[in-house]
Amino acid sequence: MASWGRRSSGMVHHIKALSKVELRGKAGEMKGGWWRYPLQPGVASALVPRSWPCVNTMASLFLVQRFKSSLPQKQVEDDDGDQDLDFPGGKVAYTSEMKFISGSYDKRIPCYRVLGDDGELIKDGSDFEKVNKELAVKMYSDMVCLQIMDTFMYEAQRQGRISFYMTSFGEEAATISSAAALTKDDIILPQYREPGALLWRGFTLQEFVNQCFGNKDDGGKGRQMPVHYGSSKHNFVTVSSPIATQLPQAAGMAYSLKMDKKDACVVAFIGDGGTSEGDFHAGLNFAAVMEAPVIFVCRNNGWAISTPTSDQFRSDGVVVKGQAYGIPSIRVDGTDALAVYSAIRAARSMAINEQRPVLVESLAYRVGHHSTSDDSTKYRSLNEIEHWKTDRDPVNKFRKWVELNGWWSERDEADLRSSIKKQLLKAIQVAEGMEKPPLTELFTDVYDLPPSNLIEQEKLLRQIVNKYPRDFPSDVSLH
Known part of the structure; x- marks a missing residue:
């Protein structure tokens, strides 16, 4: 808030200064x-x-x-x-002709892609951003790492070792390739299925696991649900459970970068279900009117929990919504790492150089359940899930392309998977054996001087814990 106050004050001074300048020396006329x-x-x-x-x-x-x-x-x-x-x-x-604008196009907006399902370029001379060996190998390695982490942590939840988890199966390329196309100065506001972007920026496996276990080394001090990651070091704003609240925030942050003349943009992720929230429309309109350098990335994965896109939209998905707000938009194959990387690179250039928002709709099917609280077989067929899991897997597709370039081998694959599994097993053992943050951390970091009602709540909590010690975890300290 203090930061915004300074920016608002700066804008007032900017307006006062401009009020002394004629409009490019051109006189106006009254009419x-x-x-x-x-x-x-x-x-x-x-x-x-x-x-x-x-x-x-x-x-x-x-x-x-x-x-x-x-x-x-x-x-x-x-x-x-x-x-x-x-x-x-x-x-x-x-016009004397009464004609309504059509509510839909004759044809659906095409989906930009570079690679076919076999990992080969769909045609020679494809329009995409070239990727070197080092970048390609890191992108692929992080996709594999995310897949393995999701598998281990999902099983940990099923064993009762953590309370909740969400996987990114089917969407690994959409988030990791997006992050690869950005710079470390670009600010990311995730929804909740973007751990790949944080992994790309250097968040360690131990840090991921610590957050899910909510121990004393968790950067969020155990206050958030699992998978609600955040890191100021990596310009990754903490995940917030309410849907779409981050979009107006992203527009405001981007406008702040614009006022400070920063060579950076904001990237806000949202799911297809989130586009039905009012904040989606408010965020896009505000960004468009204020010409804020922000990229809105919608992960259209086919299902908003149990609601299919056929029940979510009357329009042609998400990409067409940008035009209504004057925002350039593109639909991209979210299972194609090269296509996503190229689209986000182009969107970033447009957002910064032209100082304007961009909307990217990424089509990548959600192979896993919405969360560990969901059973997706209740509302979609196993054949549908299996098709996307085996035939359209973004990790396998990108691996084929990397191998075709001679940058990857079976030995590399075996070594990578073995190393990641060992790191995760160790990280889980360390996180699980670590004590929880003390209860006092529930009442810090918000107020400089706690108000009376907060002091009263802390006092009451201590009394309850002392009275019913068996109802609270033994590894949680009161101090």
């Missing part, structure tokens, strides 16, 4: 209660209400600097000649 300012040849003039204070300032901040593609385009004359509606935001042509 119908509005000031009209010419912007550039061939583009409609900007209309500013007469009642606005600091008219020159506001026009400079929010109108003149608009990227060209967001301005109304020149209208084609129709049977009503050169008549048009001179309305705030740009001229709109009249």
